[in-house]
Amino acid sequence: MTRFLGTxxxxxxxxxxxxxxxxxxAELTRAESDELIFVPSHREACIEAxxxxxxxxxxxxxxNFDEFSEEREDFAATLYADAHPMRPDSEGRIMMPExxxxxxxxQESVAFIGMGKKFxxxxxxxxxxxxxxxxxxVGEKGLTLPGRGPARPEGGA
Amino acid sequence: MTRFLGTxxxxxxxxxxxxxxxxxxAELTRAESDELIFVPSHREACIEAxxxxxxxxxxxxxxNFDEFSEEREDFAATLYADAHPMRPDSEGRIMMPExxxxxxxxQESVAFIGMGKKFxxxxxxxxxxxxxxxxxxVGEKGLTLPGRGPARPEGGA
DNA sequence: GGACCGTTCATGGGATAACATGGAGACTAC
DNA sequence: GTAGTCTCCATGTTATCCCATGAACGGTCC
Incomplete structure (x- = not known):
């Protein structure tokens, strides 16, 4: 599994x-495919890679959706239409689409932020x-990761 | 599997x-067949390729539909009768049927929109x-999209 | 411990190839 | 003939490749 870490x-x-x-x-090399798919995040001003x-x-x-169902078409359009397949050049650079x-x-600087299997x-x-x-x-809510058993009587249950 | 991406x-x-x-x-080359089938979409003002x-x-x-169902007949009619097989010329262009x-x-500009196995x-x-x-x-139905799942904020994974 | 050297990276710029697009004929069908 | 296609060529633009530079890092040897 690829693991992108750090900023x-x-x-x-x-x-x-x-x-x-x-x-x-290096992670891409390890994954044996240097292809990256860039998608504009629909929730934040950033790019998901x-x-x-x-x-x-x-x-x-x-x-999971029927062929030609509205759900499927909507989903496909949302996922695919704005996707940009990218491949680093011989120097390891990519061209950022406008x-x-x-x-x-x-602007002149961009931050790459590792998020595990994506960045x-x-x-x-x-x-x-x-x-x-x-x-x-995270701090104020005291979040934990979703987990096994009902350790805490939090909201849902 | 072919994967048409982007606009x-x-x-x-x-x-x-x-x-x-x-x-x-390039995807067509990869699929080892440059033939494309154009069909007018029966749901929207666009062409399915x-x-x-x-x-x-x-x-x-x-x-797989019932042999004599009306549904099948309609689908078949839509699918076959209005289909246009196309093949890009030496320049990679196609002639759009009237x-x-x-x-x-x-009009003078057309958008090609990748939808995975079709466009x-x-x-x-x-x-x-x-x-x-x-x-x-997609958003209002709460379907999962690129990014995280719905309920939880910024999970680590 | 500190200076030296080699390597890896990020970055800049110029040359080159790919691509989209326009137009001139040649060919075919009716 | 004439209308519609198809092939071929020309061109401007854009992306890609290739080489050069310089900074940062790590390791080694005195």
């Missing part, structure tokens, strides 16, 4: 290129804000 | 020709509207 900030040059961080490239395999997993849910630059509000791409300042907010939420 | 807008010249986007052509194989799969599903241009309301052809503006509507519908 790496690289420069977006005037041609729209940016180096994929070396550790992330999936390996070819992770994207397939995402798409698998499609098969639409994604706009969506994430990228995200942010404007560094926006990422900082998001992270501190996320941290605060 | 590509190309020009329809006054002879009715339009370039199939290079990434889509299938690879030879994807069309076969569709036909096979049709065979009937399909009319059905999709195409769709739209007027760019109509496609934009459809996509935002699809996204809204």
């Amino acid at each position: 790496h900030v690289n420069r977006l040059d005037r041609k729209g290129r940016v180096s994929v961080p070396a550790p992330f490239r 999936y390996t070819s395999r992770a994207f397939d997993d995402l798409v698998e849910k499609l098969e 639409a994604l630059i706009a969506h994430a509000g990228l 995200q791409i942010w404007d560094p300042e926006a990422a900082r804000q998001r992270n501190s907010q996320a941290r605060a939420r | 590509h807008v190309n020009r329809l010249d006054r002879k009715g020709r339009v370039s199939v986007p290079a990434p889509f052509r 299938y690879t030879s194989r994807a069309f076969d799969d569709l036909v096979e599903k049709l065979e 009937a399909l241009i009319a059905h999709a309301g195409l 769709q052809i739209w007027d760019p503006e109509a496609a934009r509207q459809r996509n935002s509507q699809a996204r809204a519908r």
